[in-house]
Amino acid sequence: MADTMKAARIHKYGKSGVLEVENCERPKPGPDEILVKVHTASLNPRDWLTMRGIYQMRRVVEPFPITLGSDFAGEVAELGGNVTGFAVGDLVCAMQPLRGKFGAFAEYVKVKASVAAKLLDGISSADAAAMPCAGMTSYQTLHDVAKVHPGEVVLVNGASGGVGVYAVQIAKAMGAKVVAVCGPNNMAFCQEMGADEVINYREDDFASREDAYDVVYDVIGRSSPKAVKKALKSGGRYITTIPGPGTAFAALTSYLLGFVWPFKRKSTHLILVKPYPHNLQAMMQLILDGKMKTIVDGHYALDDIEQAVARSQTWRARGKIIIDVS
The missing domain is CATH 3.90.180.10 (Medium-chain alcohol dehydrogenases, catalytic domain)
Known part of the structure; x- marks a missing residue:
């Protein structure tokens, strides 16, 4: 060597x-x-x-x-x-x-x-x-932070990018209904990835829908806790990888509220990926099982x-x- x-x-x-x-x-x-x-x-x-x-x-x-x-x-x-x-x-x-x-x-x-x-x-x-980075970010978001249950509605904002394509597939493997937000040129692609519904962000504002989503996973930082609040169901979770104005404060507030008000409520979370090898092996198994590519x-x-x-x-x-x- x-x-x-x-x-x-x-x-x-x-x-x-x-x-x-x-x-x-x-x-x-x-x-x-x-x-x-x-x-x-x-x-x-x-x-x-x-x-x-x-x-x-x-x-x-x-x-x-x-x-x-x-x-x-x-x-x-x-x-x-x-x-x-x-x-x-x-x-x-x-x-x-x-x-x-x-x-x-x-x-x-x-x-x-x-x-x-x-x-x-x-x-x-x-x-x-x-x-590693893109896959574990989505895996930890959906499994560890959102704790997605079968039948929940998960919206992925930025679904066609490196992080988003993993999010769509992992959420589907967890039994969620997946709504993908992307540009018009990537709508068919997101459907191929398993999205149940695809929203063209140029024509439709997903945040304008009321009580629509259990989880909003914003991988491109184009939204905010305030903007999506009415779109979240009771107990809904807004999670982002890119903190915008007010997001870090909202995430800290949600974290602290969890200690004094551990009841069903809307919450905000900022995800920081961690290097967990067991996450990598779990995703490898999803690939081998045909649930992710x-x-x-x-x-x-x-x-x-x-x-x-x-x-x-x-x-x-x-x-x-x-x-x-x-």
């Missing part, structure tokens, strides 16, 4: 022209880490938001250069001294935390063994690399990652953008 590798790194923040694919030192795993030879990675908006400097707390933890990328799948190449449960050659996937300088857009990445999941037989590298917008080589970033920045990607590393 060579001491150097190819990686996509930034040496400064910027909207474009700052991401360089270059040779650099291969990371060495710590005692509780595994080193993974990356086969496939996937791109998330959080990656290019980091490139722009939106997540600047990362800069406090580690200086430049920073290797971008959080989602990946590959083969275990080396084990830290304290690691058990993994062996060299195991196929794994994981979500690399934003902090730190060793991201997944590289030939090798080191990651805490505690956040990695072994691939189940029959799961492809692209399936595994696409799931990976939707790929396009494949890009590591050397072409600038093109992949440009595509993601349009907010028009249908499903996930895959980076083929090796």
Whole structure:
């Protein structure tokens, strides 16, 4: 194994022209880490938001250069001294935390063994690399926060994007009636994903309907707790991944009210994804059971990652953008 590798790194923040694919030192795993030879990675908006400097707390933890990328799948190449449960050659996937300088857009990445999941037989590298951030965000939203019950009505705002396509399929697998909100060009696609009803956001305001939804899952941050309040049924949950004006305050208020008023009420929640390997394996099983599939917008080589970033920045990607590393 060579001491150097190819990686996509930034040496400064910027909207474009700052991401360089270059040779650099291969990371060495710590005692509780595994080193993974990356086969496939996937791109998330959080990656290019980091490139722009939106997540600047990362800069406090580690200086430049920073290797971008959080989602990946590959083969275990080396084990830290304290690691058990993994062996060299195991196929794994994981979500690399934003902090730190060793991201997944590289030939090798080191990651805490505690956040990695072994691939189940029959799961492809692209399936595994696409799931972590987008898939776990929707899985944790619907299972852990919304606690969706069969027969409930779940609306997904932004249903055709990377997070949304997982949300539609996971909600259907949980027995929910799914309402997908998207643009006119993606309506048929959302129906193919299993949506029971599709709303064209250019012609119909879903929030104008009264007592219509048990859960509103806003993955694009285009709505607000106030805007959807009358559209939620009694006990309805508004959940978003992107806090807008008033959302963080409303989420905190809902959290505190839960301690003093644990009765049925409308609530607001802000989801922050956590790297849980058991979620990854649960989603792999959904794929094997035919209840979920990976939707790929396009494949890009590591050397072409600038093109992949440009595509993601349009907010028009249908499903996930895959980076083929090796």
